[in-house]
Amino acid sequence: MVSLYFRDFLIRQWKPSDRHYAAEVIRSVLSEYGLGWEPDGADKDVLQVENYYLDKGGEFWVIEYFSEVVGTGAYYPIERGKDAVEIRKMYLLPKARGFGLGKFLLQQLEAEISSRDFKQIWIETASVLHEAVKLYESNDYIPATGVETERCDRVYFKELGVIN
Template identity: 70%
Template sequence: MREFYQDFLIRNWEVGDRTRAAAVISYVLSEYGLGWEPNGADRDVLQVEDFYLAVGGEFWVIEHQSQIVGTGAYYPVNRGQKAVEIRKMYLLSSVRGLGLGKYLLQQLEAAIASRGFQQIWIETASVLVEAVKLYESNGYQPATGTETARCDRVYVKSIINS
């Protein structure tokens, strides 16, 4: 993946991004009063190779002026039919409200569909108001069965492969 949105570069994660990507996610979580869990819910950010790349998922970073300002990722899950879960979709507050989140979500969905997956799951927390609004306005339906302790909402969307 190497895509531009305005003057933002969305690209594949590289080993050298590990610390900076983790810092972005940790910062956004703290902004909403949620904890960084390196041994739990956020272990995947520190082990991208195992959690994403080795299982057929992808992890992207968003750069602006050579700084990482956001992340987005997905990996296959045993839930529903030919399903993936979108994870780690975070943007620093300085780049929210520019349409970047919606564009990132659309790019993730396109990549997922192109790989033949049929269902997308997302877990989030109600305090992440912008995220909840984004998912609900883009066709994600409320579901049940949160698997991540800090999340209290689950969404699912079926995608049609053309």
Template identity: 60%
Template sequence: MLDRYQNYLIRDWQPDDRIAAAEVIKNALAEYGLGWEPDGADRDVIDVEQYYLDRGGEFWVIEDNGTIVGTSAYYPCIVASAALENRDTKAVEIRKMYLHSKTRGQGLGKYLLGQLEKSIFDRGYREIRIETASVLTAAVKLYESSGYLPVTEVETSRCDRAYVKKM
């Protein structure tokens, strides 16, 4: 991925991005009173290769004049429990869609979601899942206004909402 939105550069994650990407996510979570979980829900940011790249997913970073100000990613879903065995095998989960506070409100989140969806559907996946927390009101509004429907299968302890979109 190499793309631009306004003055922002959207590109594939590189190993040198690990700390800066983690800081963006950690700071965004803190703004909303949510904790950074490097040994739990955020382990995937510490090991992007294992959780995203080796599994056929993608992890993008967003730069503003060479500084990472956002992240967005997805990976193919893996059935984690008997309750979720009805998941479509051609499904992915969008994760780690976070933006620095100075980049919000400019349409970048909506643009990123659209680019993720395009990449996902171009790769043959037909179902997208997303988990989020209710306190992330802009994210909830974005997903709901983009055709994502609420579901009850929440797997991440920090999240209390889950959505699905099928093509």
């Protein structure tokens, strides 16, 4: 992915100096919704981006607003499904919400995933993340079963190249 802009937001590849800032965005948003930060569990991947994403053929992006990291979005290949990836760590601080950035980020992730010949996208989320649930459901993600992350209670998938 080449860096891209959406309004005054810069979406770019993660770099090691982003580790703390990306983790803080995710911790902050989880806390806002009453969900726990799990550095030894569900959030270990954001502290070890190289192992979980980059070394496995995935990507981790950060979103900057005037040089401040205000969001994240990532994906990596998974065994569930055929030629599948899971979109993970799609979080935006409150100052980055309400502009259509979430939808734009999701579309860019999907485009990048599709360009790499993956066929399915899976996403896990929690019902309390109302905006995320609405975003996925309004972008043709289909409810599924088999949640694997303890703090999540919803899982969705989407077949790429299939028109609903």
